[in-house]
Amino acid sequence: MQSLFERIDRLNGKYNALVSLDRPRALQRAREADLAQARGQSWGPLHGVPITVKDSFRTAGLRTTAGYAPLRDSVPDRDADAVARLKNAGAIVIGKSNCAPLCSDLQTRNDIFGTTGNPWEAGRTAGGSSGGEAAAVALGLSPLGLGSDSGGSIRVPASYCGVYGFKPSIGKIARDGLIPPLGDPAREDSLTVVGAIARSVRDLALSYSILSGEPYGIDAAxxxxxxxxxxxEFPRQLMDDEVSSALEAAYRTLSDSGASVEKVEPPLDLHFLNFKYFMLNMYEFSPRESSPGLHKLFWLFESARSVFSGGIEANYKKLKADQREQVDLFDRFAQQFDCWALPATPTAAFHHQKSGRPIPIRHRGKSKRYSYWHATGGFAFLANFLGCPSVAIPIGRDRNGLPIGIQVVGRREQDTALLRTAAHIAERIGSTMPLAT
Known part of the structure; x- marks a missing residue:
């Protein structure tokens, strides 16, 4: 624990991954862990393991802001359910990691704590909204990070920072104590999940077992x-040439290893699905407080459209029907395979810039500026919309030394099976990078 805090003191100032530290309590708890171990006692599978927690999870006695200015001085009196589960397994919370305001961006910066830099080049994004967690794990400031994912918020920063991230199936892990929502939600959120960021699939699987209560089954033959x-490749979804090359090289390596790999056409219309995701995000997740102007425009549009469709609730019911139809389509496709592998992000980490502005990309030899949301989460939204588990796996770096990743998507509710397959893939093409410094 002392060594870890020394590393935090040395590196965190440059990258701004961790924003609130619990040093006295963590050190005291570490001493207690040593004494318990000396007596032959075990607190659980994470006995004495330091962990960090995204600043959107409530932590008893430790400031929790969700990057939202009105919560600047909020100190909860109890832990979120996921935090409590990890602590009950023996983990020691050392601090909170930076996140996008109310988890509503795929970069990490806010008015309270500022911007989190990418561990491989501080002037570039670490992704979001769990960017602080991904950066902390990549920098060796934490061996395990707790995050949340409503539209790529675990997998995008994991890919940008060169670590592993797991988005479980919807409903597998309790969200109690996670911000947002700020109040009573009008509709049930079918997008947001709790998950982890780590330096291996095995660590993801262990944390998933603790958080979900399911047996640790990754070692089953x-x-x-x-x-x-x-x-x-996907119609109407651009991808940077270096990402394309890295994916092709990974495909050849995996195929040469004897794995059963089949190139397939996209089983879903990604452009259609992403549009439906944006709509559902506005209905079920996106807090009004994060972007009031956008919400006003959206609800004006929906109100005008509802005149011809039978009302706002009719619009929502049609959207949910579209979601169920896409889930059924994917289920039929996924029955033939153990996982579907596709890019994690269309580009490597880009330089910090204002959210919403187009992202530079080089596609098929031509430089372009690509829509912000499609250039960041264009491959990530689908797993949230479908409610499926997905694992981000680093596979290499581009010419600037920036990480590139893939994600593997599994059948809904088959999370442990997907983690087992992801571990097989990671052993063959995964790139466990040295700690960033």
């Missing part, structure tokens, strides 16, 4: 070589 569907 596979009944067959994993059947992997692989898609590297």
């Amino acid at each position: 596979p009944q067959h070589a994993p059947r992997i569907a692989w898609t590297g």
